[in-house]
Amino acid sequence: EAGVAQSPRYKIIEKRQSVAFWCNPISGHATLYWYQQILGQGPKLLIQFQNNGVVDDSQLPKDRFSAERLKGVDSTLKIQPAKLEDSAVYLCASSPSAGVYNEQFFGPGTRLTVL
Amino acid sequence: GDSVTQMEGPVTLSEEAFLTINCTYTATGYPSLFWYVQYPGEGLQLLLKATKADDKGSNKGFEATYRKETTSFHLEKGSVQVSDSAVYFCALSPQGAQKLVFGQGTRLTINP
Secondary structure, three states: OOOOEEEOOEEEEOOOOOEEEEEEOOOOOOEEEEEEEOOOOOOEEEEEEEOOEEEEOOOOOOOOEEEEOOOOOOEEEEEOOOOHHHOEEEEEEEEOOOOOOOOOEEOOOEEEEEO | OOEEEEOOOOEEEEOOOOEEEOEEEEOOOOOEEEEEEEOOOOOEEEEEEEOOOOOEEEEOOEEEEOEOOOOEOOEEEOOOOHHHOEEEEEEEEOOOOOOOEEOOOEEEEEEO
């Protein structure tokens, strides 16, 4: 079974530029998550989708970050404009429909460096 | 709000030593508790989980027990190997929610 796919794996941009990350979850998984992992910290949830609807985006900086999952499958996370503090690894995860155990499967991440 | 606190790292041990990584949490109700591991160059993987008080999660020789009275979920292994070198994250999923709240991670290095 294919895992969660993410691209690109690495991205270097200058501040004030825009950037987009792509995620393709495990086939059949209804729930998709984007996490931000700053160096030396644990991942922090940015947004959670259930199919193509947003469940939780309370920690998404909406003035510069946006995300969509139009067809309930793959997803795009965008930052515009980027700031130095956005340098982090952006992780995508997916899980099957809502259940007690909530196991999430993580992709390899996209490492973003903002100069 | 919900939070997870892990023992400060990094931790360095010799092969076959006993391992404990402390984890405590703050949450309302009965969250589910997890340990995730990140091996060098790889993505996060679920190591073990416990979904109710007094449950013991176990996998690959690692164990952790959900202690409601002390709000803890400490990770233990009786005899570590070089291949256990990784970053370990304690996490919770709030009752009724699906998201994960992570601790800051503990980097473990095992020397031969």
